[in-house]
Amino acid sequence: MSAPAIQAALAQMQALSTQAAGQSGAAAAPSEMQGEQGGGFAGELKASLGKINAMQQSAKQQAMSFQAGDANVALNDVMIDMQKASVAFDMGVQVRNRMVTSYKEIMGMQI
Template identity: 55%
Template sequence: MSVSAIESTLQQMASLATQAAGPSAGKSADEQPLKGTEPGSFSGELKAAVGRINELQQSAGNTAMAFQTGDPGVALHEVMVDMQKASVAFQMGVQVRNRLVSAYKDVMNMPV
């Protein structure tokens, strides 16, 4: 798998996660970026994608908890849509991880 194909997949993943998440809240002031995770770098984009998947899962969990506690402002269909968004995002993250591991193994098995 070529680098451009991986970058294309990551960009698609980022745009879909952004569309699914809608407007997101700002980052906390105490969140320190790790070395090599600048925006635009591979590790930075990967970290951001994992963060967006985490936000979707937390949002879905909060919506489900609100529904279970009887919040009148939360409907069942909202809970189901949020849970499905989180599930799809997680499955896509797993597939990207699998592809990256496969590409790494292919590179490592190349004769020198």
Template identity: 50%
Template sequence: MKMAGIDSSRIDAMVAQLKATAAKMEAGSGINRTEESDAPKRIDFADALKASLDQVNKVQLTSQQLGEKFALGDDKVSLSDVMISMQKANISFQTTVQVRNKLITAYHDIMNMQI
């Protein structure tokens, strides 16, 4: 019986995608570096969360617009494009819900800690 190993190329691709998204978010947020050029940039959690929610909103709106164009009979929009965009919007929304659930769980854990 052969066991399937972890596909490291998929993990590397995911890490590269996360790094690219983080770099894109840093560039778009206008976060300034400190006076030392070697110091790493600091990302505010609220800014990261807002950027993530804005991205989810953008994907949702794009999906809705494609659906409306297809329903109105636009020849440039295919059904497969609409379905793919709807699935992307659904996945991004479900991911956001799961992150929210984890944050709430972490908050409750911290609040229930004995000091």
């Protein structure tokens, strides 16, 4: 996988997590996370993984609230947020798989 493709995947992950954070209302601003994480690829990857984790935790909390009988939580919102978290996680796994494959290809190159 090329660097632009990885950057595009990270941008999609960030857009998805920003959209989910805006709907759930519980996430740190991207500028705050960048200050903590540092710059560059590793920082962006770590921030994206943190956002995926936050989406999963938010969806889990929302599901637990629905199961507890909270009248402010609708089933369709729970299902949509759970699916968004699942898609974000699957995308993170695919990015990881592609990075591992790329690493193996680079390590196998002859200099």
